[in-house]
Amino acid sequence: MLIQFKRRFSMAHRLRFDSVSKCMTPHGHNEFVAVSLQPKASAKGMDWGNANYAASFADLKRHWHSFVDDALDHAFQLGVDDPMLGYFRDHESELLPRLLVIQGDPTTEAVATALFMKLNAILAKFRPDFECVRFEIEETPTNSIILTPEDVTGCPIRLGEWCHRADLSLNDLMPVESWGQFAAALKQRSGRATKMMTSRRVFVQGLRIEAAIGIYDHEHGRTQPLIIDAVIDLSLHEIHGLKDTLNYELVGKIARQFVARGHIRLVETLAEDVASELLNLPHVQRVELSIAKPEALSDADRAGVTVVYTH
Structure with missing residues (x-):
């Protein structure tokens, strides 16, 4: 039956x-x-x-x-x-x-x-x-x-x-x-709109660092400014303190650690390394990272790359 x-x-x-x-x-x-x-x-x-x-x-x-x-x-x-x-x-x-x-x-x-x-x-x-x-x-x-x-x-x-x-x-x-x-x-629906959290994001905009970077001869033997923007999605667990979230100071700290290792040929390499490192941090679900070189083009404000990493 x-x-x-x-x-x-x-x-x-x-x-x-x-x-x-x-x-x-x-x-x-x-x-x-x-x-x-x-x-x-x-x-x-x-x-x-x-x-x-x-x-x-x-x-x-x-x-x-x-x-x-x-x-x-x-x-x-x-x-x-x-x-x-x-x-x-x-x-x-x-x-x-x-x-x-x-x-x-x-x-x-x-x-x-x-x-x-x-x-x-x-x-x-x-x-x-x-x-x-x-x-x-x-x-x-x-x-x-x-x-x-x-x-x-x-x-x-x-x-x-x-x-x-x-x-x-x-x-x-x-x-x-x-x-x-x-x-x-x-x-809880009772004729009024209900609320629920569907995302939690930490962001950093316009972070400036100096880096020895580039493939051209005039880019060797000196540093140039980079501008970093990051949007980082976190899991929706309860937050009771800084240990439960992401300290946005880590974006600059991690970027400077890679820069300190020596000359970097491509901005893409730096972006991928930093984004990958951020994705490995606790609670991080997705990283969208942009790195711009303001001095890359004389007729543009900036040029650069954006990478997106997810779990």
């Missing part, structure tokens, strides 16, 4: 690897997800003659439908390498909880696999006596994907760590603890 639940949700995605497909353009679907559950062999099963069920419908579907309604519905599905993620990080970070992100294109096949994994995590936490034996996503009235447990165990790649957590997470862009804030914000 199988117990099936069906839920409708809306979504949007785009597929970048099929260069001739219309699906390269962001677009949406109204989809249905249907899951079929059964008691595990070790579970009690049907309570014949008393309740006459294995478990109440409301109890079985509560946490899964909460995930579908509160997280999955109206989420924008993207691949982890999609450049649109950079836009959301930099300009609309408050929408990061609304992005479903997996490795590779977010096809219905791949997303269904990720969601099956998510359901398994939810069942393992809240109803370990049940298992899902059939998982279906109806993308359109004529197209569906049906998965069995064998399809999930046979998935050759790690689609995302979020798939294996029994929470409202849809991506690994945000620290795990911030998804708890997201869930709490949903519970």
Whole structure:
């Protein structure tokens, strides 16, 4: 005997690897997800003659439908390498909880696999006596994907760590603890806007240092000014003191340590070394570092390079 639940949700995605497909353009679907559950062999099963069920419908579907309604519905599905993620990080970070992100294109096949994994995590936490034996996503009235447990165990790649957590997470862009804030914000909705932190950034602008740098003859045997700008994303843990965050004095300290080692040929090398060192510091998730040479071009204010490093 199988117990099936069906839920409708809306979504949007785009597929970048099929260069001739219309699906390269962001677009949406109204989809249905249907899951079929059964008691595990070790579970009690049907309570014949008393309740006459294995478990109440409301109890079985509560946490899964909460995930579908509160997280999955109206989420924008993207691949982890999609450049649109950079836009959301930099300009609309408050929408990061609304992005479903997996490795590779977010096809219905791949997303269904990720969601099956998510359901398994939810069942393992809240109803370990049940298992899902059939998982279906109806993308359109004529197209569906049906998965069995064998399809999930046979998935050759790690689609995302979020798939294996029994929470409202849809991506690994945000620290795990911030998804708890997201869930709490949903519970507190009472007709007014809710607030949650989606990013924490430390920045340094216009830091000036002197460095022996450059490949041209006139750049040897002397120093020249460099201007450093840094934006550093930190994890969203609780902060009780300086040890829990990043001392922005470290940006200049680390840069000067590399400069002190001797002549540097390329500004790109210095930028990559400093950014990589900053990324290794506690709590740092992402580093965007720019280094400009004001004396590089006579007809420009400055020229330089920007590098971005992430975990």
